[in-house]
Amino acid sequence: MKILIAEDDNTSRTMLEAVLQKFGHDVIKTCDGAEAWQAIQGPDAPRMVILDWSMPEIDGLELCRRIRTMTTDQPPFIIMLTSRDSRKEIVIGLDAGADDYLIKPYDPEELRARVNVGRRMIEIQCRLADRIRERDEALEQIKTLRGIIPICACCKKIRDDKGYWNQVEVYVSQHSDAEFSHGLCPECFEKAYNEVKGMAMDKATH
Numbered sequence: 001m002k003i004l005i006a007e008d009d010n011t012s013r014t015m016l017e018a019v020l021q022k023f024g025h026d027v028i029k030t031c032d033g034a035e036a037w038q039a040i041q042g043p044d045a046p047r048m049v050i051l052d053w054s055m056p057e058i059d060g061l062e063l064c065r066r067i068r069t070m071t072t073d074q075p076p077f078i079i080m081l082t083s084r085d086s087r088k089e090i091v092i093g094l095d096a097g098a099d100d101y102l103i104k105p106y107d108p109e110e111l112r113a114r115v116n117v118g119r120r121m122i123e124i125q126c127r128l129a130d131r132i133r134e135r136d137e138a139l140e141q142i143k144t145l146r147g148i149i150p151i152c153a154c155c156k157k158i159r160d161d162k163g164y165w166n167q168v169e170v171y172v173s174q175h176s177d178a179e180f181s182h183g184l185c186p187e188c189f190e191k192a193y194n195e196v197k198g199m200a201m202d203k204a205t206h
Contacts, residue, residue: 001119002026004046006036006063007081008055012104016050016081019108023115033058037066046076047122048115053082053093064097073129077118081106 003025007013017027028046030036034057039045049067051060058066060080067076080098082089090101099121100114150159151168158171169180184192 001048002028002046003048003050003115004028004030004036004039005050006030006033006055006060007052008032009052012052019111020115023112025115032056033060033063037063040067040076047074048079048118049076050079050081053080053084061093061096064093068097073132074125077122079114079118
């Protein structure tokens with residue numbers, strides 16, 4: 001998993017990177033909040049972010065607030081990493097937009113466990129986003145079958161948006177997931193039966 005870390009202390013940043021790489025993650029390092037903010041806004045930004053509270057340029061709290069103002073259906077999972085351990089400060093960090101909180105010095109196994117929690121949350125978000133996208137596509141298909149549909153009064157063919165005339169079943173199949181099962185209604189069955197019966201009688205008389 002790709003994880004962005006924002007830590008201004010070189011030693012802490014190197015240790016955090018080593019721990020995450022040991023657990024198999026791909027790490028993007030940034031040295032302050034401004035650099036991290038720029039990376040987060042990139043087209044292929046990581047879905048998980050680990051931020052130090054105290055950083056130059058933009059601190060962890062402000063960076064959390066900025067991230068939460070972003071318009072996205074898949075926001076990053078944020079873990080706040082800090083030596084501040086009072087209940088009040090933990091609440092401040094969570095209110096700023098952090099999803100989780102880890103106190104320095106942290107235990108590597110606890111970090112691994114919290115990262116795994118974040119990964120599960122991201123996977124749930126991805127599945128939910130896919131289902132929403134599928135729903136929207138289905139609704140869009142339904143919309144194409146609404147409104148005024150140009151249909152021939154004689155042969156009942158339907159004109160598509162490119163000007164071509166198609167059989168009703170062809171048009172509906174192209175604009176929905178409907179499948180057709182052909183048969184005869186009672187009126188058409190009687191008409192077809194009478195035509196066949198008439199042809200048989202004509203053949204018999206000749």
